Amino acid sequence: MADSNISVQGYINHHLSDLTIGEGFWAVNVGSLGWSIILGTIFIISFAWVGRRATAGVPGKFQCFVEMIVEFVGKNVKETFHVKDKLIAPIALTIFMWIFLMNLMKLVPVDWFPVVAGFFGVMFYTPGLPEYAADYSFLEQIMAHKWSYMKIAPTTDVNITLGLALGVFILILGYSIYYKGLGGFAKELSFTPFNHWSLIPFNLVLELVTLLAKPISLGLRLFGNLYAGEVIFLLIALVGLAQLPLHFVWAVFHILVIVLQAFIFMMLTIVYLSMAAEKH
Amino acid sequence: MDINATLLGQSIAMAVFVWFTLKFVWPPINAAIEERQKKIADGLAATDRAEKDLHLAQDKAKEYLREAKEQASAIIEQARKRESKMIDEAVAKANAEREQILEQARAEVEADRSRLREELRKQVASLAVAGAERILQREIDDAAHSDILEKLVQEL
Structure with a gap:
């Protein structure tokens, strides 16, 4: 969809920006947030629907599929998280399915949705058109x-x-405090790795960096992988007719990436929470 | 693309979804899976049990069959014994009867013979007497002898 009037830079910028409401920090990216909520809702409603009519007898095909995912997540949780906790498995399932569905939207060709949304915008919402x-x-x-x-x-x-x-x-903070107590958590931050009172400041800096590095690396890893993949999709979309085979190859490759990234996010969440819950 | 309130919105959405999953998604599905696992385990155990029972029943059937065969052969054996016994008895009886008949016949023959011998003896005696009579008569009278002899010839 590289229109001659739109520069390559403009095209890419167009696709990498989002429909935003509001200014500054309090702005909301309507596209991402709206679609993530839609996809999350699809997930919980379809799974809850299966859960409502779940039968222990012969399951239907969709129930089989859902159960496969639930068992897969449950197995990974059981292998990694050794403390008894009934919140961890639903967290892992939600994260896995939600991220998977959000990643899945990347396989929709990059121009389809903007064109459809823009078409409806031009037809029904003229104030949205810049002067x-x-x-x-x-x-x-x-x-x-x-x-x-x-x-x-x-x-x-x-x-x-x-x-x-x-x-x-x-959740990491919550699990740490729930399982170790506020004092235990503070003690862990202060007295590891060096168990001596004079090194408390050093330990604190080290442990706080470790603590903060967990969510930041978690978020940036997922973002980096998916963003890079999206940019490649955009570049492929710029090369004219040759994009058809290229897009196919990249999309097939991405089937792997989207599942893998969802899985990694889920596994790391389980690992971090299990580290938070287990006493050292 | 800046960091903005989307981040907070996403975190809140995550909390809601996790709560919903905890409340309405995970428990029923997991319960169904666990129940089915239990059912399958029970079914497998029942299969094992049934197989064991089948083996037992087969063994029992074999045992019964063996017993029945033994009984049948015993009965046959008995029948055979009785048959040969009956035959032996019949043979013995027939032999005894034969002996008896032979004995009787022999006795009859013996009786006949002794009777005949007696008769013969009597005749020989009378012949000797007759012959002696005739010899005596010739010496006395030829004529008288001749008609005696003729009489004798006629008599013989």
């Missing part, structure tokens, strides 16, 4: 409309991945 685009052609108006900026792959937005990581961070 400078008033005398553009219809196609250009579509691409200039605010709605066409909407992003549908939420995990290519650093806010989304860091938002997930923030959730995991809060």
